[in-house]
Amino acid sequence: MSASQGLREWLLAEEPTSRRQARWASWYKGWLTLRSNTLAMLGLFVLAFLILAAIFAPLLATHDPFAQDLGQRLLAPGENGHLFGTDSLGRDIYSRLLYGARISIYIVALVVMVAPVVGLIVGTVSGYAGGWIDVVLMRVTDIFLAFPRLILALAFVAALGAGIENAVLAISLTAWPPYARIARAETLTIRNSDFIHAIKLQGAGPFRIVTRHIWPLCISSLVIRVTLDMAGIILTAAGLGFLGLGAQPPSPEWGAMISEGRKYILDYWWVATIPGIAIFAISLAFNLLGDGMRDVLDPKEDHS
Amino acid sequence: MSALTVSDLNVWFGVGAERAYAVRDVSFDVAKGESFGLVGESGSGKSTILRAIAGLVPTWSGTMVVDGEPLGRRRSKAFYSKVQMVFQDPYASLHPRQTVDRVLSEVMHLHGVKDINTRIARLLDDVGLGSGFRFRYPHQLSGGQRQRVAIARALASGPSILLLDEPTSALDVSVQAEILNLLVDLRSEHDLTYIMVSHDLGVVGHLCERIAVMQQGAFEEVLSVADMRRLEAKSPYTRHLLESSIKSIR
């Protein structure tokens, strides 16, 4: 019996013999469910590929993303060693794409660290406490929900100046309310479960109940929502970039690249289209992965 | 001294004109080591009484005294180490993302129990689950096994009174027999007092000595199980209930 077979058996064991084994076993089963979903795996690969491309950008790039060469402007893809051609300032699009991936992922990571976390806290506290705390927190949520993302971003940029961090802040401020709503809805359901009553009967206080019993159950809906929101967040960031409110030139942010390529779209389609395809790819990947995650975390039918 | 005394208990839901009484003017006494049953149809208020004792119901009036100590709005840690509850639905009473080990260790931790490891092993043994079940998740356990874990959780703090809310009604008949046997054994081993709610007179007859028959929130009659077996009941409702139960199993 080879080592990998032994590991697989250990993971699928009927009777785990340690906490670690039980936890690894449930992760493994989740992985198996995800793996059986071809579209989700496709999304995962595309995402992994883009993340790796971003990490290894310095190694993979063929040119300096900021190097301008007016003698080489608007070259078609494949000409002169430029894989995806060059833009209006002669910068290599392929290399800019790779470094731009870093920016997109940076934006996504920042928003993910802020919006769902804030939403989780607000939602679960609101749902568990009930009463006036619930009312106040939900009205605050409503206020933030009422802001259209792009308009708020414009306001922020007008007040604080353009830049990636401000764009991220603006996106996060409008992204957290739906998570609060989801977390609150879950909390309201879970709150009345017998297992919550049972732990209350052991003398557990509200803090322990919310953080150790309710949060683990809300996490799945939030993760699913986050992966599906990713596409929207990237598009918003691209939109901000397009409007000149996000990353500032000469930063190779994908939205900004599309904006710069707008003027040339009829004759030099690749300048705007190729970053557009990149945005499409990453959004689609997140969507597919999100769907797959839903099957893993919130299975409607038991496949085990 | 009785283990539990309840006097003029009223439980209601809703406010003002919308107030609906789930329990009306209920009074009873349970002696130490006794097994007392609450029977009635759905909506009769029997589970509500258990929840009121456990402190899970906010709006109630009357007095409840456990081991000489009257109960107030909130329950103390000391109360939880004396009184514990086993819930009806084994599929809802365990946290779906926690292993058996996690559930039991958390409970023991909350009660300040030392050497949790050995205690868990002993508890699982007590309820008839081997050590192989220790690190399983609830979805890897059958209904009967889950209920055993729920019983283990209730026993973890070393209580003297167990509130049993229809502990076997969601289980298959053969599994029910195992759990009932277990409850009988545990009662004698740990000298427990049971207050059990059930709609099944056969189950109540097996486990209890005295029962109260409830209808629409009030006690219809309190009788001994011996009388119940002889179908000797004073109230026509009780008689009707007894006859229906007999007819449906014979």
Added chain:
Amino acid sequence: MTDAPLLDVENLWVRFRTRSGVFDAVRGVSFTLGKERLGIVGESGSGKSMTGRAILRLIRPPGMIEADKLEMHGEDILSAPESRMRQLRGGRVSMIMQDPKFSLNPVMTVGQQLVEALRAHEKVSRGEARRRALAMLDEVAIRDPERVYELYPHEVSGGMGQRIMIAMMLLPSPEILIADEPTSALDVSVQLQVLDIIDKLVRDRGMGLMFISHDVNLVAKFCDRIVIMYAGRIVETCKADELRNARHPYTLGLLNSVPDLEHPRERLEVLKRDPEWREAPSVSARQ
């Protein structure tokens, strides 16, 4: 009478493809159903509910139904097209399930659901359908049919909901009724009422009844013939009044593990599940 039996099932298998292999919920079950009351008893996981659903072809992929013979009144239903099955479901064979909370449509009134059930199978005018629905509600002992007709399912009690369910399922006058734990969600006193209604209707209309339950004593009291299922197979079959003479250890175990109000015992008998029971071939309950 040389009629084909109402239901003729031979070697029925229901399989599900799962990640860890194929799971067989029903393994080689054979029985026939005439104008009688057949009880199918088993615990959860025995395959009894799956058998009922397989007959109605209500099992969706990845479930697969296989059988040597699956006929209703001589007509093959194993390979019948879905359009024919739709005609049969409700029209020739109906099913009542456990909890009316989940089997009645919560956004339609009782009357609307009854009328829909009838008009799906017979071409009747709305007025005629309403008349028959009210008559049916009366037949299931609902005291104020006109009032109940306008109610929504959440406004009626469990027992009444179940009676409405029965009315709905019997309106199109099917020949076979499959009742899957029809009284398990009801209080004891209401259970008897509902059973009496099912009894009367099945008798009056000369229907065949397949009564699926986990309660062996209830089935013994209510049915003519009993089939005991375990792990997807039939382990024993007998006449209801001969249940006391059952021979299979599983049947005896089921009977003995119920706490009897009138005959107390120190300890209840615990079923020792012999792996042999799972492996032994299915007993045929064909007549």
